[in-house]
Amino acid sequence: MMSLLLDEVALAAARLAEAGVDSPRTDAELIAASVHRVRRGELHTVPDSAFDARFWADIARRAAREPLQHITGQAHFRYLELEVGPGVFVPRPETEVMTGWAIGRLGEMDVAGPVVADLGTGSGAIALAIAQEMPRARVHAVEADPLARAWAERNITRYVESAHYTAGRVMLHAGDFSESLGELDGTVDLVISNPPYIPVGASVPPEVGEYDPPAALWSGADGLNAIRAVERTARRLLRPGGLVAVEHGAQQGAAVYWVFPEESGWRDTRNNKDLAGRDRFVTAAWTGEGA
Numbered sequence: 001m002m003s004l005l006l007d008e009v010a011l012a013a014a015r016l017a018e019a020g021v022d023s024p025r026t027d028a029e030l031i032a033a034s035v036h037r038v039r040r041g042e043l044h045t046v047p048d049s050a051f052d053a054r055f056w057a058d059i060a061r062r063a064a065r066e067p068l069q070h071i072t073g074q075a076h077f078r079y080l081e082l083e084v085g086p087g088v089f090v091p092r093p094e095t096e097v098m099t100g101w102a103i104g105r106l107g108e109m110d111v112a113g114p115v116v117a118d119l120g121t122g123s124g125a126i127a128l129a130i131a132q133e134m135p136r137a138r139v140h141a142v143e144a145d146p147l148a149r150a151w152a153e154r155n156i157t158r159y160v161e162s163a164h165y166t167a168g169r170v171m172l173h174a175g176d177f178s179e180s181l182g183e184l185d186g187t188v189d190l191v192i193s194n195p196p197y198i199p200v201g202a203s204v205p206p207e208v209g210e211y212d213p214p215a216a217l218w219s220g221a222d223g224l225n226a227i228r229a230v231e232r233t234a235r236r237l238l239r240p241g242g243l244v245a246v247e248h249g250a251q252q253g254a255a256v257y258w259v260f261p262e263e264s265g266w267r268d269t270r271n272n273k274d275l276a277g278r279d280r281f282v283t284a285a286w287t288g289e290g291a
């Protein structure tokens, strides 16, 4: 069934395609759904009389390459709806796969209340997803950037207060993860991180370069500075047998594999793929006997 709104969505999709947006039809539909507060599949039910000028204002923002999630104010991550906006990294589907790996391994651990550290939590996406799907876990989320931390705080508070959680199971810590959580040294069951990993000077789309915070993106000439810091921090935090998972760029699989060598006390170091079949995260187990 056609409607005025669906005609507008088709026009808007053409405008977004011209502007170089990757998924123009999807984005136009999601913006329309957000403006009219319906699900995407219910757009045909919006009456013609419900025309809202905000739709075209939001399409203009997207055509200027502002991220969809900043316009709708929401990002979906696994089973979560997170609030996002200026100052925080928009969580990505790639990270959902790594988070799923972590939830699977935590489920197999013979530990009553596994302790998890999420290094560089941003919106709180990984920490909250683990807490939601692994209710026994106690998750420590570390974030250095005060703007990003405010978004994490907002999301954690919203979910904790929604009664699906027991308050306190996601604990937010301010500061550099290299120097944080000293009280947990040698006791953490799983360290997970999606750190900044883009080499300085690399070219990125406008949605990324102009809207994701610089501290979430850039990490030295080879992009591996923060990943090396995650490795050092994981060595300090993990108990023997504990696991680490760290996300990286699609071209960094081989380099990141060697950040976790046997000589440093790691075993079972593995490259893992994202849904598109690209190398996306490295996992390893801590022996407790590293150099």
Ligand SMILES: C[S@@+](CC[C@H](N)C(=O)[O-])C[C@H]1O[C@@H](n2cnc3c(N)ncnc32)[C@H](O)[C@@H]1O
Residues within 6 Å of the ligand: 089, 090, 091, 092, 095, 119, 120, 121, 122, 123, 124, 125, 126, 142, 143, 144, 145, 148, 175, 176, 177, 178, 193, 194, 195, 196, 215, 216, 217, 226, 229
């Ligand atoms: C790529 S974003 C990932 C955010 C979130 N984990 C996600 O997957 O959506 C990296 C985050 O790590 C934070 N960060 C970078 N270096 C850090 C450090 N040394 N200590 C604490 N946080 C750090 C950044 O501010 C940013 O919020």
